[in-house]
Amino acid sequence: MAPAVAAPVAVGAAVVGAVGSVMEGKERAKAAQAQAQAQAQADRYNAQMSEQQAAYYRQKAKFEEGRFRRQSLRDLGKMRASYAAAGVELAGSPLDVLEEDAAIAEMDALLIRHDAEVKGTSLQNSARLDRYSADSAIAQGNRAARSARILGGVQAAGYLGRGLTSELTSRRLRRAENSPH
Numbered sequence: 001m002a003p004a005v006a007a008p009v010a011v012g013a014a015v016v017g018a019v020g021s022v023m024e025g026k027e028r029a030k031a032a033q034a035q036a037q038a039q040a041q042a043d044r045y046n047a048q049m050s051e052q053q054a055a056y057y058r059q060k061a062k063f064e065e066g067r068f069r070r071q072s073l074r075d076l077g078k079m080r081a082s083y084a085a086a087g088v089e090l091a092g093s094p095l096d097v098l099e100e101d102a103a104i105a106e107m108d109a110l111l112i113r114h115d116a117e118v119k120g121t122s123l124q125n126s127a128r129l130d131r132y133s134a135d136s137a138i139a140q141g142n143r144a145a146r147s148a149r150i151l152g153g154v155q156a157a158g159y160l161g162r163g164l165t166s167e168l169t170s171r172r173l174r175r176a177e178n179s180p181h
Contacts (some may be wrong), residue, residue, distance in 0.1 A: 075105075
């Protein structure tokens with residue numbers, strides 16, 4: 001191909017390549033942001049589920065604690081009735097046993113509450129981490145999208161630079177051919 005024809009073809013090819021690079025960069029940016037949005041949505045869903053579980057465990061613990069306390073009161077009442085039916089006076093050792101059983105029952109009831117609070121706090125912390133992860137995914141997606149756009153622009157500049165170099169080289173060759181030696 002003659003240099004006079006080759007240079008415009010090279011420039012045209014460079015423009016087509018540059019446009020393709022820009023479009024490819026835009027598509028990569030869209031894909032990065034879509035992936036980030038999907039990850040963020042999943043993380044937010046997980047956070048919501050953790051918060052619901054935390055509320056469930058706390059509510060369940062209130063119910064279990066109340067049920068346990070009622071059962072403990074019934075059991076202590078049965079013990080008192082048994083002592084009374086046997087003619088045992090509620091003083092000294094029998095009273096100590098009742099007081100100890102009441103204290104143990106109270107500690108067990110508080111342990112039910114404590115265990116649920118620990119589980120609930122753990123789930124709340126997990127929800128916070130999931131929300132942070134969602135925010136991080138969005139930020140990472142935005143950075144990846146910017147990088148893809150920049151890379152597309154850099155590649156486009158490279159195509160245009162090669163096309164212009166080809167055009168300049170072609171002009172120099174034409175000048176050299178046309179100039180008297």
